[in-house]
Amino acid sequence: MFLTAGIxxxxxxxxxxxxxxxxxxxxxxxxxxVCDLSTDGCYTLGCAVGALVTLSGHPVLAVFASIAAGVxxxxxxxxxxxxxxxxxxxAGIIVNTGLYTVNLAVMGxxxxxxxxxxxxxxxxxxxxxxxxxxxxxxxLILLLLLAALLVLVLxxxxxxRLGLSIRATGDSSPMVRAxxxxxxxxxxxxxxxxxxxxxxxxxxxxxxxxMSDINLGTGMVTIAxxxxxxxxxxxxxxxxxxxxxxxxxxxxxLYRFIISLALRLNVPTEAFKLVSALIVAVAIAAPQLRAxxxxxxxxxxxxxxxxxxxxx
Amino acid sequence: MLTIDHISKTFxxxxxxxxxxxxxxxxxxxxxxxxxxxxxxxxxxxxxFGAIAGSFYxxxxxxxxxxxxxxxxxxxxxxxxxxxxxxxxxxxxAPHMTIEENLAIAYLxxxxxxxxxxxxxxxxxxxxxxxxxxxxxxxxxxxxxxxxLLSGGQRxxxxxxxxxxxxxxxLLLDEHTAALDPATAVKVLDLTKRIVAxxxxxxxxxxxxxxxxxxxxxxxxxxxxxxxxxxxSGEERRGMCVDDLLERFAASSGAAFNNDxxxxxxxxGE
Numbered sequence: 192m193f194l195t196a197g198i199x200x201x202x203x204x205x206x207x208x209x210x211x212x213x214x215x216x217x218x219x220x221x222x223x224x225v226c227d228l229s230t231d232g233c234y235t236l237g238c239a240v241g242a243l244v245t246l247s248g249h250p251v252l253a254v255f256a257s258i259a260a261g262v263x264x265x266x267x268x269x270x271x272x273x274x275x276x277x278x279x280x281x282a283g284i285i286v287n288t289g290l291y292t293v294n295l296a297v298m299g300x301x302x303x304x305x306x307x308x309x310x311x312x313x314x315x316x317x318x319x320x321x322x323x324x325x326x327x328x329x330x331l332i333l334l335l336l337l338a339a340l341l342v343l344v345l346x347x348x349x350x351x352r353l354g355l356s357i358r359a360t361g362d363s364s365p366m367v368r369a370x371x372x373x374x375x376x377x378x379x380x381x382x383x384x385x386x387x388x389x390x391x392x393x394x395x396x397x398x399x400x401x402m403s404d405i406n407l408g409t410g411m412v413t414i415a416x417x418x419x420x421x422x423x424x425x426x427x428x429x430x431x432x433x434x435x436x437x438x439x440x441x442x443x444x445l446y447r448f449i450i451s452l453a454l455r456l457n458v459p460t461e462a463f464k465l466v467s468a469l470i471v472a473v474a475i476a477a478p479q480l481r482a483x484x485x486x487x488x489x490x491x492x493x494x495x496x497x498x499x500x501x502x503x
Numbered sequence: 504m505l506t507i508d509h510i511s512k513t514f515x516x517x518x519x520x521x522x523x524x525x526x527x528x529x530x531x532x533x534x535x536x537x538x539x540x541x542x543x544x545x546x547x548x549x550x551x552f553g554a555i556a557g558s559f560y561x562x563x564x565x566x567x568x569x570x571x572x573x574x575x576x577x578x579x580x581x582x583x584x585x586x587x588x589x590x591x592x593x594x595x596x597a598p599h600m601t602i603e604e605n606l607a608i609a610y611l612x613x614x615x616x617x618x619x620x621x622x623x624x625x626x627x628x629x630x631x632x633x634x635x636x637x638x639x640x641x642x643x644x645x646x647x648x649x650x651x652l653l654s655g656g657q658r659x660x661x662x663x664x665x666x667x668x669x670x671x672x673x674l675l676l677d678e679h680t681a682a683l684d685p686a687t688a689v690k691v692l693d694l695t696k697r698i699v700a701x702x703x704x705x706x707x708x709x710x711x712x713x714x715x716x717x718x719x720x721x722x723x724x725x726x727x728x729x730x731x732x733x734x735x736s737g738e739e740r741r742g743m744c745v746d747d748l749l750e751r752f753a754a755s756s757g758a759a760f761n762n763d764x765x766x767x768x769x770x771x772g773e
Contacts, residue, residue, distance in 0.1 A: 352607065353619040355600070359608050362597035365589065369556075370608050370665070371582040430601065430649055 194451065200331060202451045206418075206444030207334040208395045211341065212411060213418035213443045214436065215388035220419065222349075223381045224361035225272070228283030228412055232290030233264045233386050235408035237393020239297040242306050242403035250312045254394050261390020262383045264290065269382035273375030294405055303404040311398035330399070337395075341388070342436045348384075349432050357381045410464045417471040418443035424474070446470065505532040505673055505705065510554055510564035511729075524550040525561065526729035532673070537699060537706045537720030538736075541713065541748070546726040548709045552675045555707070557581040568672055586666030586704075588659070588679035595662030598651030602642060602661065605650055606631045609665035634664055638694060656687030660694055667698050674699065676708040692719075713745040725752055 212234060219227040237257040244253035264286060271282035298304050317329040348354045359367050360377040367374050397403045422442020426435045453466050512525040524547050532538060542548050554561050557578035565574040573581055589595055596605050607623045610631075628646070635643035638660045642653075650658060659679060666674060676695065680688035696719070699706050710716050716723050723740055725733035725748070732755035735743065 347622075348620075350622050351620045352622075355604050355608050358600055358604070359597040362599050363594065365594040366597055366605075366662075367608075368558075368578050369582050369587045369595065371579050372608070373577075373579040430647070 194455070198451045198455070199448075200328070202447035203444055204331050204334055204399070205396075206447035207331075207338045207440065208392050208399060209414060209418060209447065210338060210440040210443030211388050211392035211395070212415040213422065213439045214341065214345065215385040215392070216412070216415045216419050217436070217439045218345075218357075218381055218388070219385040220416070221423070222358055222361050223378060223385075225279045225378060225382070226283065227265075227268060227382060227385060228280060229264060229268045229286040229290065229386070230283075230389055230412040230415060231408040231410070232287040232294065233261050233389040233408070234393040234396075234411045235294045235403075235405065236260050236264055236290055236297070237390030238397035238403045238407050239294045239304075239393075239405075240390070241394030241397040242304050243297055245306050245309055245311060245398060246304070250310055250315060250398055253398070254312060254391065257390040257394030257397075258387045259390070261386040261388070261393070263386070264390070265382040265384070265386020266379060268386070269379035272382075273378050291405070298403060298405065302406075303402060305402045306397070307401050311401065312395070313398060334395070338440055342433070342440065345436055346433045353380065410467060413464070413471055414446070414467050415443075417467055417474060418446045420471065420474040421445050504534055504567075504569060505530070505555070506567040507531070507551075507555070508565050508567070510551075510561045510566065512550060512554060512559065512561050523729050525554060527564070528554075528729070528731055530724070530731060530734075532705055532707065534705055535703050536722055538708070538722040538724055539716040539720050540707060540709045540724045540726060541711070541716045542726035547729040548726050549677055550729070551726070552587070552677050552707070552709070555673070556585055556587050556675060584672040586671035586674040588662055588666055588674075588676050590678040590681050592655040592659040592662065592679075592682055595665065596650045596658050599649055601647050601649055602635070602653075603628065603631055603646040605661065606634070606665060606668065609668050634668060635661075638664060654687070656683050656691060659683060659687075659691050663691065663694060663698065667702065667704065670702045670704060672705065674704050674706045676706065678709050678711060681711060713748055717743055717745065717748065723748070725755070727752070727755065 212230060216227075216230065219225050237260060240260040241253040241257040244250075244256045248256075268282050268286045271277040271285065272279050277285070295302070313330050313333065316333045317326060319325070319329070349358060356367070356372045357377045357380060359370070359372065360374045360381070364374055367377070393408070396407070419439055419442060422439040422445075423435075425441060426438035429435060429438075449470060450463065450466065453463070458466060507528055507530040509527045509529055510525050511523070511527055514520070514522045514524055522545075526547075528547070528551060540548050540551070553559055555566065557573070557576060557580075560575055565572060567573065568584065587595075597608070600608075603623060607627065610627065631646065632643045635646070640657055640660060642657060642661065645653075650661065653661065663679070679695070680691050683691060692715075695708075698704070706720065708719065710719070717740065721740075722734070722736035723743075724731050733751050735751075
């Protein structure tokens with residue numbers, strides 16, 4: 192069999208974890224219309240903090256610690272952008288660069304730490320039952336439950352007055368200022384949520400792989416963007432926020448499938464970043480490419496018709 | 504009551520582009536006043552609105568609204584009681600959000616009693632429906648549609664509703680019908696007149712239409728080179744025609760009116 196159950200399972204599991212980063216970009220990139228490039232560092236930060244607290248404390252505590260670290264990172268990016276008027280791309284890059292050292296420091300100035308032998312949220316959850324089915328699928332169930340919960344919470348939040356104000360901030364800033372909303376505050380809140388989601392994803396991937404590495408997050412923003420863009424092709428025309436959120440997760444899982452396929456086709460691991468970059472470029476360029484092709488087709492049809500008329 | 508006391512603003516000071524946009528402007532608007540503002544391009548009309556709305560802080564002078572000094576109150580805090588409509592109908596609404604969601608955001612201003620995590624309730628929805636029905640554009644049946652699908656006129660009417668849903672202390676209209684087609688412009692203007700009259704809203708309106716400037720409201724202001732050069736109301740205003748206004752302009756500014764759009768609009772006499 193070309194795709195084994197194991198491959199599909201792994202694609203779904205990692206797809207859901209990476210999907211949280213895609214959701215984070217959905218908030219910063221799609222909703223707030225802000226380019227936040229601190230994702231890479233923030234993701235590693237979540238992983239490093241998660242690994243540290245898993246080792247020294249409790250894996251569940253580690254999840255919350257990672258979220259808090261992510262929120263803090265988002266907060267700093269947000270304050271740089273709003274209060275200090277640093278351009279959004281630059282603010283993200285600055286934070287990302289600074290986080291590299293912070294992440295090293297968190298891991299005790301080692302480039303990686305392993306958390307083998309310590310319980311993780313996944314092993315604790317798996318230990319709830321001895322059934323064969325549970326042993327096999329518990330991680331996926333946990334991640335599905337978590338993702339569903341997050342999507343529902345986000346959907347609820349984006350419909351609240353605060354959530355609506357955040358959405359309006361990215362959609363029409365003159366309107367927001369005329370409506371007694373402080374756009375700076377909304378950007379900071381949005382980036383905090385976005386950072387929290389990235390931190391959470393980092394924590395989960397650390398506990399999932401039982402290790403944290405300083406280079407874990409490199410290229411994460413591209414991967415998440417690829418997932419986001421693939422997902423958005425499903426919900427382009429929809430106005431339903433719930434479907435938009437779900438489609439982001441679906442996009443992420445699809446992305447992992449594509450990567451699994453690449454794995455099966457013996458694409459070397461080293462080439463994965465190139466594959467991700469290609470997927471993003473193709474996904475973004477596809478609609479425009481289709482438009483160009485259709486113009487070309489119309490043109491040649493027109494030319495043929497003209498030639499025929501002349502022939503007569 | 505809005506008091507503007509010797510407000511000045513210079514853009515790009517100390518450069519070749521230095522521009523004194525407001526030059527010791529003084530103006531008192533009483534409650535329920537509806538003043539129209541005319542003036543050539545660059546006379547400072549929009550800058551005056553920017554100063555009132557808080558888009559920038561003035562270099563000199565102060566602003567008072569209902570006895571409260573608002574000179575250095577930030578823009579988003581001021582907009583709790585200042586409603587504002589722009590010339591561009593696309594600026595006042597969020598295109599990717601539904602009509603209902605846009606209204607909910609505007610409604611924030613009144614909702615000191617609701618928390619920031621409260622959602623649109625059935626009661627809010629009924630209220631929005633009722634308000635939209637007053638516009639007479641059938642928008643009450645399209646509350647779940649994104650605003651981006653509406654026409655410019657519909658969007659401007661919606662913006663007007665959003666700006667006045669919670670009665671503002673002052674309403675700033677910056678040529679809000681200029682970008683609309685004539686029929687829609689009349690409709691939006693009628694709505695404006697009705698809402699302003701019904702709620703007794705204090706209102707400032709920039710217009711390029713001289714007839715409109717004299718017909719609408721209770722007071723006409725003329726601006727030139729960052730100053731208010733002419734301020735007329737009451738009996739004197741009722742007796743004025745467009746030519747009188749142009750004459751007064753030439754007399755106060757020492758130059759003929761240099762705005763094609765205004766001169767054109769005096770001829771068509773819409």
